Amino acid sequence: GIQVEQSPPDLILQEGANSTLRCNFSDSVNNLQWFHQNPWGQLINLFYIPSGTKQNGRLSATTVATERYSLLYISSSQTTDSGVYFCAVGPYSSASKIIFGSGTRLSIRP
């Protein structure tokens, strides 16, 4: 089945710093989503981005489907950005399940 790898696994930054999170996947996809799981365990949809670039405030994402990777950019980090960021992909062979990566744990220090 499709493999999803996220890097780095852990990231510690000072408030105000910028960061780039990476998601590599091993096969063609028809769905790619980025989520933020906050310290209370809630999963928050950030982007639905199977290809192209999107921006939402301080966050932006780019997926290069032909090269099988996606990047999540966080600018001017705030302590509320802390948590785990997951990338999840939906393989072309299935219109149903999405496969999650193991996540990047981001800690923003004040």
Add this chain to the structure above:
Amino acid sequence: NAGVMQNPRHLVRRRGQEARLRCSPMKGHSHVYWYRQLPEEGLKFMVYLQKENIIDESGMPKERFSAEFPKEGPSILRIQQVVRGDSAAYFCASSPGGVEQFFGPGTRLTVL
């Protein structure tokens, strides 16, 4: 438009009891998915349902677990004779057309 709703948010069961987890999808969404998250891990797919039909249950354990999405009412994930290894967060997601998924707040199951 209310988001995906799950209840209960926390559930404690003793070994051997049954656990019933409920999920109400977003309005207009007819596709429901269940995922399980073990401590310190990512989410793993369990089952995909549309109204009254199981479409993909490739991630469901073969025994003790079942899911349904009746014509009326919420989707139910049922775990019979729970064991300590079933302790996890169970997330439900819904979709209007089978691609982008929207997640509920999860049910945290603790088995004593």
